[in-house]
Amino acid sequence: MRNIKSRHILLITCEYVPFPGGIATYAGGVAQTLRESGYHVTVAAPSYPDIPYENDRHEDNRRILGHHQIGVRGAVDMLRIIGRLPADSIILGADIRSVLFLYVSRIWHRRPYRSMIHGSEVAKFRKTSPLFALARRAYLSSEVVLYNSQATRDIFVNAFGSPVRDAVSYLGVEASWFEGVDGDFNNAELAAIPADKVVISTVGRIEPRKGHLETVRAVALAQDKIGPNKLVYAIAGRPEDERYTSQVVSEAKKLNVSIVMTGRISEPDLKRLYRRSALHVLYAQPFSGKVEGFGLVLLEAAAQGCPTAASRTGGIPEVLGNSGILLDPQDIPGLAEVIAESVDNPNGRERRGKDARIRAESFTWRACVQKTFPELELV
Numbered sequence: 001m002r003n004i005k006s007r008h009i010l011l012i013t014c015e016y017v018p019f020p021g022g023i024a025t026y027a028g029g030v031a032q033t034l035r036e037s038g039y040h041v042t043v044a045a046p047s048y049p050d051i052p053y054e055n056d057r058h059e060d061n062r063r064i065l066g067h068h069q070i071g072v073r074g075a076v077d078m079l080r081i082i083g084r085l086p087a088d089s090i091i092l093g094a095d096i097r098s099v100l101f102l103y104v105s106r107i108w109h110r111r112p113y114r115s116m117i118h119g120s121e122v123a124k125f126r127k128t129s130p131l132f133a134l135a136r137r138a139y140l141s142s143e144v145v146l147y148n149s150q151a152t153r154d155i156f157v158n159a160f161g162s163p164v165r166d167a168v169s170y171l172g173v174e175a176s177w178f179e180g181v182d183g184d185f186n187n188a189e190l191a192a193i194p195a196d197k198v199v200i201s202t203v204g205r206i207e208p209r210k211g212h213l214e215t216v217r218a219v220a221l222a223q224d225k226i227g228p229n230k231l232v233y234a235i236a237g238r239p240e241d242e243r244y245t246s247q248v249v250s251e252a253k254k255l256n257v258s259i260v261m262t263g264r265i266s267e268p269d270l271k272r273l274y275r276r277s278a279l280h281v282l283y284a285q286p287f288s289g290k291v292e293g294f295g296l297v298l299l300e301a302a303a304q305g306c307p308t309a310a311s312r313t314g315g316i317p318e319v320l321g322n323s324g325i326l327l328d329p330q331d332i333p334g335l336a337e338v339i340a341e342s343v344d345n346p347n348g349r350e351r352r353g354k355d356a357r358i359r360a361e362s363f364t365w366r367a368c369v370q371k372t373f374p375e376l377e378l379v
Helices: 022-036 072-083 096-104 130-140 150-160 212-226 242-254 267-276 296-303 316-320 332-344 346-360 365-372
Strands: 008-012 040-046 061-065 090-093 114-117 144-147 166-168 198-203 231-236 258-261 277-282 308-311 325-327
Touching: 008 022, 008 072, 008 096, 022 040, 022 365, 040 072, 061 072, 090 096, 096 130, 114 130, 114 150, 130 150, 144 150, 144 365, 150 166, 150 316, 166 365, 198 212, 198 267, 198 296, 198 332, 212 231, 212 242, 212 332, 231 267, 242 258, 267 277, 267 296, 277 296, 277 332, 277 346, 296 308, 296 316, 296 346, 308 316, 308 332, 316 325, 325 332, 332 346
Parallel strands: 008 040, 008 090, 040 061, 090 114, 114 144, 144 166, 198 231, 198 277, 231 258, 277 308, 308 325
Antiparallel strands: none
């Protein structure tokens, strides 16, 4: 019998580290965990020459794809890679484009494959769309369909029906997120926040789904309760929607909310921001075709002992459990109360932060990989 550790895994993803998205983090976490357990993993992924990154020198990371796209050259290269795989190899499509490729090209490669679903990927399809029919066939042709939360599974089953085999495979958080960090902020705007200000933070792309506009309004209401000029709302993430970003800035100015928008910042500065924050807020809004299927920032904040207030939508309640504060997506006065309480009750903030950290420790990449590849033995 062949040694199980000799099994080869091919992971195909149109988003990968160093890009800071959830799919990229998922694919990177899965690949690293499998390799640490002694498995041979080939990753077909995009390159990101404009994003500084020093830790991706693995010889089996094939940077042959585009970001969120598979070109003709990439498709040909992937078929060559698949053609050279041992017969018992396992193939995982980490995003919708990879799964569509594996389905359309199976006439040539004739290999089974697994599919990972990330919330909005299945929420965006209209059932009258030709792409919906293609995606449905691609997903239901998978040997296993995996979801990043039960909420994502519910959306999938409602839209596409039940697959033959499936499993919820919660994402993990890197062990490095639990480590401390020394020194001051490298980001000049964060470093300039006065020491007597209380920071409320949101980490993630600036787009309507993340609820920055609603959070600005809640911060303004909180200031009415605790007094002016005490709060700073810090947003760390790249602008995804320039018009929405301008709207957030304009609303903050109108409501006299002090706001700092840093763009993308380093992991050490993200840790410093979480530790500096009285509260992390992910006030995600439910939009047609978009859903917060998981929310990795919830775990990253928690790993640094920062509690989160979030909306009760998508997979957020599954991640936070009882360690965070959940509110209706339209309950802006309720969020304002939570923000004000975080300022007035630092002991409560510390207690919730400890609970959040304990909760985060239960989300590991090892558990995620074990759900994805139950036949493999992990160290």
